[in-house]
Amino acid sequence: MNIIVLVKPVPDPKAPVRLKPDGTIDREKVPLTMNLYDKHAVEAALRIKERYGGKVIAISMAPPHAIEILREALAMGVDDAILLSDKRLVGSDTLATSYALSQAILKIGNFDLILCGMESTDGNTGHVGPEVAEFLGIPHTTYVERIEIKNEYVVVKRLVEGGYELLKVKIPALLTITNTANEPRIPTIRDVIKARRKAITVWSVNDIKADPNKIGLFGSPTRILKIEKVVLKRKSKIFSGSDVDKIIESFLAELKKDGISLLR
């Protein structure tokens, strides 16, 4: 089983979001981390490899400093890591990103499965998986919780609203992984040190033979018209203290004052 995992560096969700005066996100000051769902995809890939043999390659399309996130994937146990990084890719939307990633995957060539997280914690679109699969002309399945290899097929459990589907999908295929699929391993210090010594391949747009008209802002059909800060018009009346009876009393009194009744 040769598996390619798509890994996205995202702003650390635990770090507060800082906005620039124009309303766009200040990405430079935000610490990066591996997208949570992609971590589950890396774990899923490693478990398949441990059971059936093969090789796992992690690939990321990101600015140069995101190389640390690929080191994390190496420390978890992936065999190789590739960073697709080029100024001409800046401004790519999900379609342009998926095109570029699919070109990189074609350059890698030999694969049975492509795994990625069900979405990213920053964009939350979940587009890149299905779009990469379409560019490669292979089937895809989203929201996968369980994977079993059966010869030239995978049998997967796909989560849907209020239940699941069991699907038999022909290999090669792309699967997007949920965060309920597994518990991602935490690399040991030794693994982290070993990963530091590993070489990470860096590819440019020329390396993947991408059509310059299909990448970056120019190759992206979508445009941001405007970004507005969400103004929450909430009363924010907070009741605290050590006396619980008093908290409840003042809360109910305030409700009454505002003309709100819990009982009807």
Place this chain on the structure above:
Amino acid sequence: MSGKIFVFIETREGSIVNSSLEVLGKARALANKAGFSVEALLLGYNIKHLAKELIYRGADVVHLVDDKRLEKYRVLPYTKAITEITQSEKPDILILVATTTGRDLGPRIAARLGTGITADCTDLDIGDYIDPNTGEKFRNVLYQIRPAFGGEVMATIVTPRHRPQMATVRPGLFSIPPKDETRSGDIKEWTIEFTNFETQNIEILESKREPRKADLKSAKIIVSGGRGAGPKGFKLIEELAKLLGGEIGASRAAVEAGWISYDHQVGLTGQTVKPDIYIACGISGAIQHIVGMKDSRIIIAINKDPNAPIFKIADYGLVGDLFIILPKLIEKLKSQKRRL
């Protein structure tokens, strides 16, 4: 009419999924604004009888593909049918509901058609767009509005040069349009050729969906529990909900912990709710949860962590242990009720 809005209609067990009707209603409003037509895409097997209802609910045209191979949703044959109709009919806009089906299918269609798509829109509108670089003006484009960057901002996204302009829309945000049996429209039947690749690569071995038992959408009061509640906390939450005549909600953490079933889940991967009063107990306020309940009229939060983000969006915040606060609050309200 100068343009077309396509709406992909989801069916399940031979009936139309409600959220598809919600989006059909929204599409009708947009179409009226722009002078466009609304056209429904109805795919499945033995579903011809559903076409009329779509016309009664606002569609001008129903594009129907009735084929055994489309009986249950599978991405490849559905992509083929929709892209083929789209390439021939050239709609300006194509909208899907952001269910697990819409989010599986939408991006695949977008990539095949080489167009843009915006995920999980919470609102749509029609307006003009001027390219800031070229000054070129585009009339009647689709405004795809969605929370971005963890919900701190609302982004309006457009697809000025590519057609169709695509979006998936979160379920539960718009009301279902009333049935008007005096409306008329065209039903166009299509026959689509499928390849073996499209029909044989994905096979459904088993599928299981439990219908939602909890009706959160129409609830006036929802009492919700999160990670801080635990199984014992949900007993108290249930008691309070009963006392107030409300429903029980939950965060994803509580559902995943197995304290309550999925049909109670509120948030990005659950239901979107807009009750008069939402009481969040032991819910920290992760954005996944907040997007599902932030439009509630009044939000009350109970949490022992004074820095929990839920307090930022609450009208009333009670800082303290829910295991102490809830029993006392229930007791107090019970005595009030006796006096009513």
